[in-house]
Amino acid sequence: MGLIERSLARMGLARRSLDGDQLSWKAIDPAQGLSGSLSVRAAENLSTVLGCTNAISTALAYVPALTYRQDGANDRAEAPEHPLRQIVRGGVNPGMSWPDWVEHLVASTLLTGNGLAEILRGDRGQLEGFRHIQWGQVTAVKLASGRLAYDISDPRGVKRRLLEGDVVHLRDRTDDGYIGRSRLSRAAETVAGVQSANVHANSFLRNGASPSGVIESVEPMKAEQRTMLRESFMARASGPSKAGQTLILDGGLTWKPAQISPEDAELLETRKFGVEEICRLFQVPPPIVQDYSHNTFTNSETAGRWFATFCLAPWARKIEAEFARSVFAAGSGYELELDLSGFLRGDPEKRWAAHKIALESGVLDPEEVRQVEGWNKRQTLPNSNPEVEVA
Structure with missing residues (x-):
């Protein structure tokens, strides 16, 4: 069993043979990547996952994207004549601006492990733009040459194949060197635990009755009487909008408070800890996603620098390296730079x-x-x- 086959087996991805010289697998789609019970779209229902994804993708889309030409061994200058300069200013295609495209590409990579875009070129091979491709529509294929091909199935049922030179493929850390793996799937138990806490909290607020306790009767009650009492009580006191209403009992019934609260169940602390857990996965300081529980004026400023240095800078370098590999011709001397000093605009x-x-x-x-x-x-x-x- 080869390296890729072992990686596929560890990740639990389906494998099928196209012919004797090819190996193909279904790429991670929005219904996979975490676990069988929690999809990427469900993960975005967690506010911290959505907040971290938005913070990173919008920040990288915000910074200036500059095109440089290397002149000699040590000198370089901006290249206003390169088509990428016009694409950054005018949009990657008629329906999408450069910031929108970068945001889509980075967010897809953060959530699924892979972001893919088709490189649009003119009749003479000149760069004309990019087209975003949802990773759930992609089947990656390893050819006999060792290179990757990408089979695209759009919602209209049209299928086509793109090669490595036809796409920008931004990926998170891989297990096999080919396909990125989402950090949400690497920490599936952590994400599932935070999601379970959210489900429990929503259930508590939706079904919880306040005051909370037990109704006691001095006389034995028939099944029909218990059912009617339960339904009447739930209709009267269940739900957040009815919390704290006065309860009137007769017929020898008494109310015994149970003294159960979210704090007693440690629900609030569990949810707070879940925010920190998700922030660890994305390398985002909690203040960036509006968690100010441990915040001061000093460490909030430090969090911004930390975010730029240890989170955004590595992603910016990944994007620059991918452009050098796929967009610019080898030996052309051109390069892309995402200027993080643009954050000083604010x-x-x-x-x-x-x-x-x-x-x-x-x-x-x-x-x-x-x-x-x-x-x-x-x-x-x-x-x-x-x-x-x-x-």
């Missing part, structure tokens, strides 16, 4: 402090700072001293 004080340091150290000159800020170059007055400038 903090003008730090941004201008950084500009000041760059000016004083000679890293940038004033015109370059103006360019970074999106301002035009300064113009000199006509028929005057060139050193006299106007803003």
Whole structure:
């Protein structure tokens, strides 16, 4: 049994032979990836999973995407003539902008382990855009050459095949070097436990009666009387909107409180811990997804830097490396850079402090700072001293 076959067996994925030289398996779709009982779509019902996915994907879609050309061994410059520059500005296709596409690609990778997009090229092979492909529509095929092919089945029943050079394939950590595996499936028990706590909490709020306790009778009750009392009591006191209503009993009936609450069942603490568990899976600091239980002004600022350094930077590097592999021709000298310094847009004080340091150290000159800020170059007055400038 080969490496890929052993990996498939460990992951429990179906395998079928196309012919003697090919091996194929059904890729992880939205109904798989966690366990047989919890799908990726069900996982998104967990607010922390959705919050972490949105935080990472929207942050990477937000930062500036720059195209550079390598000039010599140590020099590089922006390449405004490259088609990717226009795609970033004008959209990856007529129906999707660049930020939307990046958000789709990264979110799919976080939830299923794989994000796939078709590379659109013109008649002469020039880059024209990208088309997002849902991973649930993909069957990955290992060819005899050792390369991957992707069989796509769209909702209309049309099937087609794309090769490695035709797609951008962003993947989470793999077990076999070919197909990414979702971190939700790697920690399926953790995710299922958090989901179970949510189900229990919803059931408690939906079915719980308050006040909560036992109705006692001094006289034996018939089955019909017990049924009528139970139905009447549930209709009167069950549900969150009826909590705390006054209960009136007669006929020798008495109420004995049971003193059961969510705190006694440790339900609230369990749900709080579930937020931290999911954040660990995605490498997202809890304050980023609005969990401020351990928050201070100091550590919230640190959480933002931690998020950029240990979560976003590795994903940005993955995207840049995938573009170097699949979009740019080998040896072309072009590269994509996701500029994480773009996060300073939301903090003008730090941004201008950084500009000041760059000016004083000679890293940038004033015109370059103006360019970074999106301002035009300064113009000199006509028929005057060139050193006299106007803003």
